[in-house]
Amino acid sequence: MKNIVILISGGGSNMAAIVRSAQRGAWDAALGARVAAVISNRPDAGGLAFARENGIATAVVDHKEFPSREAFEDALRRAVDVHAPALVVLAGFMRILTPAFVEHYAGRLLNIHPSLLPAFPGLHTHQRAIEAGCRVAGATVHQVTAELDHGPILEQAVVPVMPDDTADTLAARVLTQEHRIYPRAIARLLREG
Numbered sequence: 001m002k003n004i005v006i007l008i009s010g011g012g013s014n015m016a017a018i019v020r021s022a023q024r025g026a027w028d029a030a031l032g033a034r035v036a037a038v039i040s041n042r043p044d045a046g047g048l049a050f051a052r053e054n055g056i057a058t059a060v061v062d063h064k065e066f067p068s069r070e071a072f073e074d075a076l077r078r079a080v081d082v083h084a085p086a087l088v089v090l091a092g093f094m095r096i097l098t099p100a101f102v103e104h105y106a107g108r109l110l111n112i113h114p115s116l117l118p119a120f121p122g123l124h125t126h127q128r129a130i131e132a133g134c135r136v137a138g139a140t141v142h143q144v145t146a147e148l149d150h151g152p153i154l155e156q157a158v159v160p161v162m163p164d165d166t167a168d169t170l171a172a173r174v175l176t177q178e179h180r181i182y183p184r185a186i187a188r189l190l191r192e193g
């Protein structure tokens, strides 16, 4: 059985989309994978309740309880590695990870970013897309490498930017597409071994 560990910081709607897709059998038995755990760096992350309700192990590694990024990541790595994951999936996980952490999971660490990378890495992607006058926006699933919001692209989805969009309306339109492409990227990776 291939274990998937999902890291979240907030509402966890991408995590929920991945779990629901697994429940619907989108990953057939041949893929032999399951979401083994959901881990948050914030104790108040809304997604933790969804995970528990769906019988998934949860853990909190609160970054505020550690004196340094390295100490936080040591604890996070231990919490993740208990599950011997085949894939570690960042789903709205809002901490920057050090190259050492990324290297530890090389080739099995995924992220979703709410822009059409390589455009708009970093924060406030929707506001920046609107201010730049972009006619389209979107989301990207990519392998994580040491450089923030870079790494080989696995899936992208494109949405229109409407003339009256705010960052919130655009974010909502992009998020519905995130829920579609993240489970698909994971299934494809599992299938390809």
Ligand code: GAR
Residues within 6 Å of the ligand: 008, 009, 010, 011, 012, 013, 014, 015, 091, 092, 093, 094, 112, 113, 114, 122, 139, 175, 178
């Ligand atoms: C998603 O839009 C995701 O792409 C973004 O945070 C949101 C999390 O929503 N991630 C980043 O900005 C990473 N830099 P969710 O908690 O409902 O999945």
